[in-house]
Amino acid sequence: MNDWTPDSWRSKQATQQVSYPDDEALAKVLDEIACLPPLVTSWEVETLKAKLAQAGRGEAFLLQGGDCAESFDDCRADIITAKLKILLQMSLVLVHGTRKPVIRVARMAGQYAKPRSKTTETRNGETLPTYRGDLFNRHGFTSAERIPDPQLMLRGYERAALTLNFIRALADGGFADLHHPEYWKLDFADAAHHGQEYEQIVNSIREAIDFVQVVGGELPGLQRVDFYTSHEALALNYELAQTRKVPRRPGWYNLSTHLPWIGMRTAQVDGAHVEYCRGIRNPIGVKVGPGMSPEWLLELIELLSPEGEPGRLVLIHRLGADAIAEHLPGLIEAVRGTGKPVTWVSDPMHGNTETTAEGIKTRHFDKILSELQQAFEIHASMGSVLGGVHFELTGEDVTECVGGASGLAAADLGRAYRSRVDPRLNYEQSLEMALLIARAARRARG
Incomplete structure (x- = not known):
């Protein structure tokens, strides 16, 4: 590690980056961000790493979820609260089903950049640079809006700080109090197909809490839960500006997020993103396609x-329902041969994207569920541990993925399709997915 520095990635090929028209303006913004307070702390990072090690051993379960690409416009109390509510509901269901602690990691407060397969986009005969997320350029289809603007990184830092501040205030203020999980419900979801099953789980947990408190008094930790953040470490200049040393700890930390990950498009072993991530002390996710x-x-x-530090490496396989049986066993066997601990996580979203006849990107609930079920079965059959799940989801009443108990069809997608990049599970589909995972866990326990 002696040959690593926070900017040694500059000597490698950096894909999925943008060229800014003004180098001086870029340097000024990065210097400003580097002087601002960190968004997360090193002790939070180390705590998460220890929990991820537990998940890798099957002693806990990771629930990682949130937007495909966050929008600055969505830095609003109602939208942030809705995301936390669905993550809380899903985690409660998973705790009940798996009988394990659930680690809640949100794709929030930094998921403002997305890799793209094409560098340009054409509409009505006009070709412009691709929209790469609010951290890089703007969504509107004009030449001025698609020019990369370094000021957007500063705005991204500010939006992330506001989001984190609100999340922490909610978590510390009793929002996640297990005595009152009914407060997590969303008004539009009162008639959800799985509402009754969720209510039964809530009542079961409430009765258990009441019983234990009668016998042994107030239990610690019921009034709040821990939330961690994650995003793809794509914009290397942005990540570099928040990479720091801290007192009384060795090494460097990326303090823009707890869990950065490397996507398939930037996972070249001789590339800049791997070079950057190999030197920071955070746990690192790697998407495996x-x-x-x-x-x-x-x-x-x-x-x-x-x-081989436990909790350091989170391998997030995203293989597709039709390909997971072919690819996953060989990957598990190869990793086992290293003798190094990893935390395996299933991302059943990204390998199952399809396009409708009208050209709308979507994902089918049944395909997502199929890949997830196969992931559990393959890991179990090979004596491996699936330590968590990774979803693109929202607490909003969107229509972006088809299928599920509500029977959402391709014709329904136009009602409330709001994602700027990839389709997300809506509230009801997300809760249904958690309930199905919990049922499978209960069957596995016998």
Whole structure:
């Protein structure tokens, strides 16, 4: 690690970046961000790392979820609260079903950039640079809005800080009090197909809490829960500006988020993103798609976790319902051969994206569920542990993914399709998915 510095990635090929028209303006913004307070702390990062190690051993379960790409416009109390509510509801269901502590990691407060497969977009004969997320450029289809603007990184930092401040205020103020999980419900979801089953779980947990308190008094930790944040470490200049040393801890931390991850498009072993992530002390996620060979994955493990620290590496496989059975067993076997602990997580969203006849991107609930069920079965059959799930979801009443108990069809997508990039599970689909996972966990326990 002696050859690593926070900016040693500059000597590598950096894909999925943008060219800013004014280098001086870029440097000024990065200097300003570097002087601002960190968004997270090193002790939060280390605490999460320890919990992820537990998930890797099957002693806890990771629930990672949130927007495909956050929008600055969504930095609003109602939208943030709705995201926390669905994560809380899902985690409560998973705790009840798995009988394990659930680690809540939100794709929030920093998921403002997205990798894109095309560098340009054409509409009505006009071609402009692709929208790459609010951290890079603007969504509107004009030349001025698509020019990369370094000021957006400063605005992204500010939006992330406001979001985190509100999340922490809610968490510390009793919003997540297990005595009152009924407060987490969303008004529009009162008639949800799985509302009654969720109410039964809530009542069961409330009765258990009441019983234990009668016997042994007030239990600590029921009034609040811990939330952690995650985002793809895509915009390397933005990540660099928040990479710091801290007192009484060795090494460097990315203090813009607790859990940064590397996507498939930027996971080249000789690339800038892997170079940057190998030197920071945070736990690191790696998206593993069907195009990643066991040999490629082993090289990444050696670079990113040379010492095999538990909780350091989170392998998020996103293989697709039709390909997971072919690819996952070989990957599990190869990783097992290293002797290094990892935390396996299933992302059943990204391998199951499809396009309707009208050109709308969507995902089918049944495909998402199929990949997830296969992931549990394959890990169990190979003596491996699936330590968590990774969803793109929202607490809003959107219509972006088809299927589920409500029978959402392709014709319904136009009612409330709000995502700027990829489709998300809505509130009802997310809760249904958690209930199905919990049922499977109960069956596995016998």
